[in-house]
Amino acid sequence: xxxxxxxxxxxxxxxxxxxxxxxxxxxxxxxxxxxxxxxxxxxxxxxxxxxxxxxxxxxxxxxxxxxxxxxxxxxxxxxxxxxxxxxxxxxxxxxxxxxxxxxxxxxxxxxxxxxxxxxxxxxxxxxxxxxxxxxxxxxxxxxxxxxxxxxxxxxxxxxxxxxxxxxxxxxxxxxxxxxxxxxxxxxxxxxxxxxxxxxxxxxxxxxxxxxxxxxxxxxxxxxxxxxxxxxxxxxxxxxxxxxxxxxxxxxxxxxxxxxxxxxxxxxxxxxxxxxxxxxxxxxxxxxxxxxxxxxxxxxxxxxxxxxxxxxxxxxxxxxxxxxxxxxxxxxxxxxxxxxxxxxxxxxxxxxxxxxxxxxxxxxxxxxxxxxxxxxxxxxxxxxxxxxxxxxxxxxxxxxxxxxxxxxxxxxxxxxxxxxxxxxxxxxxxxxxxxxxxxxxxxxxxxxxxxxxxxxxxxxxx
Numbered sequence: 176x177x178x179x180x181x182x183x184x185x186x187x188x189x190x191x192x193x194x195x196x197x198x199x200x201x202x203x204x205x206x207x208x209x210x211x212x213x214x215x216x217x218x219x220x221x222x223x224x225x226x227x228x229x230x231x232x233x234x235x236x237x238x239x240x241x242x243x244x245x246x247x248x249x250x251x252x253x254x255x256x257x258x259x260x261x262x263x264x265x266x267x268x269x270x271x272x273x274x275x276x277x278x279x280x281x282x283x284x285x286x287x288x289x290x291x292x293x294x295x296x297x298x299x300x301x302x303x304x305x306x307x308x309x310x311x312x313x314x315x316x317x318x319x320x321x322x323x324x325x326x327x328x329x330x331x332x333x334x335x336x337x338x339x340x341x342x343x344x345x346x347x348x349x350x351x352x353x354x355x356x357x358x359x360x361x362x363x364x365x366x367x368x369x370x371x372x373x374x375x376x377x378x379x380x381x382x383x384x385x386x387x388x389x390x391x392x393x394x395x396x397x398x399x400x401x402x403x404x405x406x407x408x409x410x411x412x413x414x415x416x417x418x419x420x421x422x423x424x425x426x427x428x429x430x431x432x433x434x435x436x437x438x439x440x441x442x443x444x445x446x447x448x449x450x451x452x453x454x455x456x457x458x459x460x461x462x463x464x465x466x467x468x469x470x471x472x473x474x475x476x477x478x479x480x481x482x483x484x485x486x487x488x489x490x491x492x493x494x495x496x497x498x499x500x501x502x503x504x505x506x507x508x509x510x511x512x513x514x515x516x517x518x519x520x521x522x523x524x525x526x527x528x529x530x531x532x533x534x535x536x537x538x539x540x541x542x543x544x545x546x547x548x549x550x551x552x553x554x555x556x557x558x559x560x561x562x563x564x565x566x567x568x569x570x571x572x573x574x575x576x577x578x579x580x581x582x583x584x585x586x587x588x589x590x591x592x593x594x595x596x597x598x599x600x601x602x603x604x605x606x607x608x609x610x611x612x613x614x615x616x617x618x619x620x621x622x623x624x625x626x627x628x629x630x631x632x633x634x635x636x
Contacts, residue, residue, distance in 0.1 A: 251466035333364030505541025
């Protein structure tokens with residue numbers, strides 16, 4: 176009996192401690208949220224594009240409510256006044272009782288202020304208040320849904336209608352996930368019409384500070400007064416391997432018919448490969464701090480030059496890795512790449528480190544007989560059994576076009592001049608002021624001015 180009683184007491188104490196810990200953690204969540212909001216208002220992030228002010232926050236034991244004014248601002252405005260681009264009042268209610276999957280849950284509404292209200296009412300057919308719900312998980316990631324009503328904008332003789340849209344947003348310490356889609360966007364006016372069906376946008380960033388992740392824009396169907404297109408996609412991907420960053424942007428189109436021309440399975444892949452990650456991160460950070468490198472301190476200017484030098488001397492490649500498509504029964508394939516080899520020293524040497532190659536093959540009805548004849552006649556392409564093929568290769572000062580060697584002296588001189596100017600800039604020796612010079616000899620001179628000048632002055636010029 177005593178053993179049974181002891182177990183009951185131990186269980187009761189354990190449950191009490193568990194409930195006390197749960198309550199304490201929930202109460203801590205209330206205070207932590209209040210502190211985070213106060214921090215955003217009192218100590219805004221430097222060069223931030225948003226501002227929080229007029230915070231009114233009320234707390235109870237396990238919940239909170241309040242409101243604040245949120246403004247999107249242009250922190251890079253030349254006047255330095257950071258004018259407001261958008262101003263809204265956000266009201267919220269939060270529940271901080273810790274539950275499986277969330278530290279807190281929230282309901283929010285967003286109501287425009289000032290001139291923004293009139294713009295919203297025009298966009299949302301008189302409805303100026305948006306609302307949603309969300310939560311914060313155990314990894315401090317904020318999740319929220321988005322449900323937007325139909326938008327309708329009329330300006331002069333043009334009307335744009337966007338059907339109701341839905342989406343989700345999740346923001347973590349480093350991550351960002353965004354998903355948005357709408358059924359239809361229509362623009363009509365001035366004798367023209369454009370209709371987009373099944374428009375969607377997806378963003379999945381593993382590191383939003385470095386831009387590591389993927390993004391995609393998709394359109395199910397694109398219709399205009401001139402033709403139609405189906406299944407358009409624009410996909411971008413940024414990945415990091417060791418100390419290198421790769422980036423690819425790939426637009427593709429399943430089919431399109433404009434002006435009687437049928438294009439199918441069109442795809443173009445643009446890529447930057449092997450870029451020095453630390454240098455890229457430094458340049459991105461400096462660009463954000465200085466409004467696109469416009470307001471750099473002396474130290475930041477030197478950091479920018481060093482990062483640019485490291486990026487160029489570390490080597491990378493860029494270009495069109497793949498081009499494919501079918502046109503009226505014919506086909507187009509090709510590629511174009513430029514590679515900058517790693518430099519042995521601190522100086523950039525494009526003349527010796529730059530390589531480039533490319534190829535374009537056109538077959539069938541994608542090229543007419545006259546077009547083929549012109550390209551072959553001028554040596555721009557070589558004839559093949561099914562069409563034409565054009566190729567070039569440049570490396571070590573040697574240029575080959577369609578297998579034939581050409582004089583590359585002009586290209587080498589141009590690259591050498593670029594090398595000089597680029598290295599002068601990176602070392603801080605580039606001229607910032609252009610000295611005054613006399614008018615060139617071929618410029619016609621006023622007769623009176625010629626008579627006023629001495630013979631010695633004329634000889635000097």
